[in-house]
Amino acid sequence: MFNFTFSLRDLEFFLLIVVRITCFIHTAPFFGMTNTPNRVKIGLGVLISALVYQTLTPVHPEYSTVLMYALYVLKEAVTGIIIGYSAAICVAILNFAGHLVDMEIGLSMVSLFDPVSRDSVTISGTYYQYTVLLMLMISGMYQYVLAAIIETFNLIPVSGAVFNSDRILNAMLTFLRDYLALGFRLCLPVFAAMLLLNAILGILAKVSPQLNMFAVGIQLKILLGLGVLFLTVGMMPGASTAILSEMKKMITLFAEAIT
DSSP: OOOOOOOHHHHHHHHHHHHHHHHHHHHSTTTTOTTSOHHHHHHHHHHHHHHHHHHSOOOOOOOSSHHHHHHHHHHHHHHHHHHHHHHHGGGHHHHHHHHHHHHHHTOTTOEEEETTTTEEEEHHHHHHHHHHHHHHHHTTHHHHHHHHHHHHHHHSOTTOOOOOHHHHHHHHHHHHHHHHHHHHHHHHHHHHHHHHHHHHHHHHHHHOTTSOHHHHHHHHHHHHHHHHHHHTGGGHHHHHHHHHHHHHHHHHHHHHHTO
């Protein structure tokens, strides 16, 4: 017969692990989708926590009041949220690139309701997001994300997180720099094609002023933009690799910022 007896101190240690992992799952990409039932998220978090608990040496936090233990719980919750958020913000690069594309081809007024984020998103942003997210799932991104949160218990012991505001600020500034760079790199083919088309339309407007270049340009921009998107489908694996590399970079920077 199995013996599952444990002390109250072990239960407190296990609950701290559960708080960090469930908060991470709630905010991490793919796992934190809003259309995933909360019971599934909690169940997955408890299951992973039980497996992680078997591999760790219990570290019992010292406290004398319930308020002090609540502070430990809050610290673990913030740790899980920060690490999950560092991976989730990288997906926002795709929406930024899609927004720029729609502004160039004239579809910025068209928006869709995304059931995952429960927000209005652009057509190109939805295309980039779901295509790259699917490729990330195929490439095993979810395995890296789970491995990352598990490895944080070796880097950041339970109840041992120290929030360094300077490092967190530097990590955010690094992400904002990469956010703009990667976003413009993704929409660069469409942006270059639109720039060339605008130059041609400007020349035609000077050559034949009687033509309504505004009316003609709307159709041409949409057709050319959709054509460029179709021709650049082959760059999607490279885009998913860039997003995954950025995700690894941000998880590492934010994890080091709270050690």
